[in-house]
Amino acid sequence: MTKDLAGQRELEKLEEIDPVIHSPTRLKVMTYLYLVENIDFVYLKRVTDLSWGNLSKHLTKLEEAGYVVMEKTFENKKPKTLIWLSDQGRQAFQQYKDNLQQIFEGLPD
Amino acid sequence: MSDNKILKSVDRKIFKTYFEDGLIDMFLAAFVLMFALGPFLSRPLGDFWASMIFLPFWGVVYLLLWVIRRRVVAPRIGSVKWGEMRKKKLRTGTIILFVINVIFLILGLVSFFAPIASGYAMSIRFSVMMLILFTAAGYMLDFNFLYVYGILAALAMPVGEWLYQTVGFSHHGFPVVFGTLSAIMFARGLYKFITFVKETPLQLEEPPIQGLNHD
Numbered sequence: 001m002t003k004d005l006a007g008q009r010e011l012e013k014l015e016e017i018d019p020v021i022h023s024p025t026r027l028k029v030m031t032y033l034y035l036v037e038n039i040d041f042v043y044l045k046r047v048t049d050l051s052w053g054n055l056s057k058h059l060t061k062l063e064e065a066g067y068v069v070m071e072k073t074f075e076n077k078k079p080k081t082l083i084w085l086s087d088q089g090r091q092a093f094q095q096y097k098d099n100l101q102q103i104f105e106g107l108p109d
Numbered sequence: 110m111s112d113n114k115i116l117k118s119v120d121r122k123i124f125k126t127y128f129e130d131g132l133i134d135m136f137l138a139a140f141v142l143m144f145a146l147g148p149f150l151s152r153p154l155g156d157f158w159a160s161m162i163f164l165p166f167w168g169v170v171y172l173l174l175w176v177i178r179r180r181v182v183a184p185r186i187g188s189v190k191w192g193e194m195r196k197k198k199l200r201t202g203t204i205i206l207f208v209i210n211v212i213f214l215i216l217g218l219v220s221f222f223a224p225i226a227s228g229y230a231m232s233i234r235f236s237v238m239m240l241i242l243f244t245a246a247g248y249m250l251d252f253n254f255l256y257v258y259g260i261l262a263a264l265a266m267p268v269g270e271w272l273y274q275t276v277g278f279s280h281h282g283f284p285v286v287f288g289t290l291s292a293i294m295f296a297r298g299l300y301k302f303i304t305f306v307k308e309t310p311l312q313l314e315e316p317p318i319q320g321l322n323h324d
Contacts, residue, residue, distance in 0.1 A: 080187075
């Protein structure tokens with residue numbers, strides 16, 4: 001009985017994978033954002049090799065989930081969008097990593 | 110750990126993208142130029158001032174490259190603030206390179222005031238120093254091209270000495286070998302810069318991001 005409950009809890013790990021981060025493109029964007037303090041849209045586009053539209057679409061989803069903060073600033077009178085991971089986004093990314101690790105830990109080759 | 114490797118690669122890409130413009134090569138070319146032109150100034154100014162005179166020269170080159178970076182490169186490439194992982198690596202790298210430079214400065218001063226070696230012996234000592242400096246910088250900054258520059262810089266002085274002893278080149282061959290090395294660095298930097306400007310058109314304005322207020 002106890003074993004069944006524990007097993008059930010372990011199986012739930014599979015469903016705890018965050019679908020917002022799990023998309024390959026958003027995972028890529030989150031990984032880049034995880035490693036910087038902040039980055040502007042132009043630089044992020046360059047390093048991720050994504051198109052304007054694609055990057056914009058995925059950033060919007062991440063912002064809606066509260067994982068990303070986007071702030072419009074001006075530099076030399078030109079608009080510039082600064083992007084960074086929110087605390088919630090950092091925690092979600094860590095959690096995502098932990099969940100995946102638990103799922104694949106000890107997986108036979 | 111595989112995820113660690115991926116994170117390191119991503120971090121490396123973020124960092125290296127910032128320096129795709131070739132300006133570092135041009136600055137290094139200015140640094141190496143000191144060894145090519147310095148010997149001509151040694152006689153009128155003395156060894157010490159022949160080196161010191163390059164400090165304002167490097168300052169001017171640095172300022173020029175900084176303006177290019179700000180006016181030409183930054184609007185094309187955007188901006189980034191390094192994360193903790195990169196900051197830590199840069200801090201460690203700076204300390205290590207500083208220690209290496211201090212050691213080399215002491216060795217240089219010892220050689221200056223109490224020269225014990227000449228010719229090939231001096232060349233090899235200098236070669237080892239150059240190799241260590243460039244290799245450490247290449248490793249710390251993740252720039253593979255610095256290893257190649259290190260090898261070329263290490264070869265320069267013995268080759269110069271050989272040219273001096275066999276062909277009779279002036280000033281231990283310094284102007285020729287270091288002039289060539291400086292030209293190689295500058296040419297590579299210029300090529301990279303032109304390629305960067307061509308391949309990275311100026312983004313006049315960011316397209317609106319859905320959901321973000323762009324008023």
